[in-house]
Structures are given as structure tokens and as C-alpha cells.
Amino acid sequence: MSQNSSMPANPAAGINLRGAVDLSALKARATAPAGAPTGGSPYAVDVNEQSFQEFVGLSQTVPVVVSLGSSRSTQSAALNGVLEKLVTDYAGRIALGRVDADTSPQIAQAFGVAALPTVVALVKGQPVPLFEGELPEEQIKSFLDELLKVAASNGVTGNLGGLPDDAEPAPLPPLHQAAYDAIEAGDLATAQAAYEKALAEMPSDTDAKVGLAQVNLMRRTAEIDTVAADAFRTRAAGDPDDLDAHLAVADLDVTGGHVEDAFARLVKYISLHFGAEREPARVRLLELYDVIGVGDPRVSTSRQALARALF
Structure with missing residues (x-):
């Protein structure tokens, strides 16, 4: 993993994530009642070229992982399954965006992807390279642990679903x-x-x-x-x-x-x-x-x- 720990610690952009319409599916799953069907990790969402910028905005709050793969690749599907399991274990401290490079090639091009699958991360909008191809779950987890350290060093320590069970989210005006x-x-x-x-x-x-x-x-x-x-x-x-x-x-x-x-x-x-x-x-x-x-x-x-x- 390339730890971009020298990345400038810019203040949060103030993007109103609760108004990010393309992330409504992620919000709905993250706040679903316990035991409700989610269709995958509550902290993972499919991202395309139209919704990508909205997803990048989340990196002001938590580090986001972008899995760039192909819907035709069993390797990509298997990797996404591992990533979904791991981000669920982190309980809202990391978000996962799944990108099908076949239908959203501009996202893959923006990251300079040379092979699929490739996994990168974003912290405050800045790229943090992770790895290419499939890796053992333990090794992927070690990369994500390091990602959290890089994020914390840049002041990104939020949680997408980390309210106590008895707490109510602050109401919007x-x-x-x-x-x-x-x-x-x-x-x-x-x-x-x-x-x-x-x-x-x-x-x-x-x-x-x-x-x-x-x-x-x-x-x-x-x-x-x-x-x-x-x-x-x-x-x-x-x-x-x-x-x-x-x-x-x-x-x-x-x-x-x-x-x-x-x-x-x-x-x-x-x-x-x-x-x-x-x-x-x-x-x-x-x-x-x-x-x-x-x-x-x-x-x-x-x-x-x-x-x-x-x-």
C-alpha cells in the first residue's frame, strides 16, 4: 500500500452528504433495521460515472474504497465479496464503492488503472493506491487497517452508522x-x-x-x-x-x-x-x-x- 500520509490535512469541504441523491441507497441500507435484507454490505454501493463525484464527497467523512472491476469477471466478484465482508466488519468507518469499468470506463481511466480488478482509496478526495488483483482476506484487512491510520492522520475519523443505539440523529433544519x-x-x-x-x-x-x-x-x-x-x-x-x-x-x-x-x-x-x-x-x-x-x-x-x- 502506498500510504499518502503527507497528504495535506484540508478542512472538511462541508458537502451536504444527506442531500447526495445518488447515495440514497447507501443511506437506506446503512440505517435499515437489524435483520432487514440489505442485498450486501450496508456500507457498500454501486457507483457509476454519474454518481461518482457524490461518492467521493463521502471521503471527507470516512475513507472510501473504490473497487474497479468487471461484471464479466469472477475474480472481481470474489474480491468484492471479500471487501463487502470487511467493510461491514468496520461498522461504518469505511465505505466501499463498486465500479464496473465496462460501463464506467472514465472512472478507471481517471485512476490510471492498468489491470482489473484494482482497488484504490480516497481520503478527503485524494487517492491512496491499495492493490491490484485478488489477495488473501488477511492481507486486504491489513491494507484497510493502514488506510484507517492514514485517514486518522488527516482528520478523517467519521462513521456512517456509528450512532449509539439509543441516540437519535440530529434533525435537519x-x-x-x-x-x-x-x-x-x-x-x-x-x-x-x-x-x-x-x-x-x-x-x-x-x-x-x-x-x-x-x-x-x-x-x-x-x-x-x-x-x-x-x-x-x-x-x-x-x-x-x-x-x-x-x-x-x-x-x-x-x-x-x-x-x-x-x-x-x-x-x-x-x-x-x-x-x-x-x-x-x-x-x-x-x-x-x-x-x-x-x-x-x-x-x-x-x-x-x-x-x-x-x-
Whole structure:
């Protein structure tokens, strides 16, 4: 295992994980009554290119393990079975995301995967390489034990289900709860309205600001199908002045996990334009910073590039 213990100890990004709609299945299983059927570990979830960024957000709270395999591979299935057993034993201190590289190749490419299965981890959004192929359960457990030490050294010591049996989770503020319920119901317009009302009542409400940024991103990308996505990418590649295309591609890149590409695209657009058209790009970039988390090092790096582009 490559222990990335020198990783910067950035503050938690403040992403509203309770509003991460793509992780609702994980939340439901993690809070299911004892003995309820879960269909696997309560701390494991299938992750694809659309939900990956949401899953990465969990690494602000607990270390997350990403198992990159193939649905056609018995080796991948066997490894996932071992990983599910182990993360269950850790009782919420580690989350597992199963990625089918056949259907989500961009995730495998982002990690530079050379062979399947490959297992990596994330702590505060930063990659921690683990291993390739199948290993004995005892050896995998030793890697996960070391991962917890790396996470603890960087201030990541949360628990997805670690409330005492007699404890009740702290209730969300009413408007936040309304937004969360709307997200789970697929009603993004109502969620947007609830977060906007929360911000109107308290402009300093960071969680509402982040939640609104997430919902806005979900709404925008939900309206872009594969054909439209390809068209936007073609337009952006051929026209550096096509603002709508560059905004759309940046959204798609963030949703697909290509955060640095999205940030660089918008910074470049801003650096090449000096009229009113640069303001929508700047505003969108700031909103995407909120989605990723202000403590993420990719945001810090991009902010420096943005400052150079503006001044």
C-alpha cells in the first residue's frame, strides 16, 4: 500500500452528504433495521460515472474504497465479496464503492488503472493506491487497517452508522429537510426552492449554499442526454467563444469526475474573454467550487489560476 500520509490535512469541504441523491441507497441500507435484507454490505454501493463525484464527497467523512472491476469477471466478484465482508466488519468507518469499468470506463481511466480488478482509496478526495488483483482476506484487512491510520492522520475519523443505539440523529433544519426529501423524491425544483428560501432567511447558511449548488448541477446535467452531450463537446472543441457549450461541458466533466478538466476549461474561457461574457463563466466556476468543496486542493489550485486570469 502506498500510504499518502503527507497528504495535506484540508478542512472538511462541508458537502451536504444527506442531500447526495445518488447515495440514497447507501443511506437506506446503512440505517435499515437489524435483520432487514440489505442485498450486501450496508456500507457498500454501486457507483457509476454519474454518481461518482457524490461518492467521493463521502471521503471527507470516512475513507472510501473504490473497487474497479468487471461484471464479466469472477475474480472481481470474489474480491468484492471479500471487501463487502470487511467493510461491514468496520461498522461504518469505511465505505466501499463498486465500479464496473465496462460501463464506467472514465472512472478507471481517471485512476490510471492498468489491470482489473484494482482497488484504490480516497481520503478527503485524494487517492491512496491499495492493490491490484485478488489477495488473501488477511492481507486486504491489513491494507484497510493502514488506510484507517492514514485517514486518522488527516482528520478523517467519521462513521456512517456509528450512532449509539439509543441516540437519535440530529434533525435537519426544516427547509433542509424539505430539500432532502424533495431530492429523494426526484423533485429537484422543489429542492432548489427550499435551499433558496433557506439562503434568503440566512445568507451565511453554508450547507444550504452547497446543497443549492449540488441541486443546480443535477438539474442542469439531467437535461443533457448523450446526444446533446456529444454535441456540446463538439461545439466547445470547435469554438472557444461558445459560452453555453463550455458551461455544459464543464458541468458534464464535474459530474463524470473530471474536476480539474472542468475547472481548467472555465479558467481558460475567462482568460480569453474580457467582456460581459466572462461573468457567467466566473459565476459557474464558483458554484462548481461549492459542489466540490472549498477545502479540496483542486479548488485551491483553480482559485489561484482564476485570480491570474482575472487580474
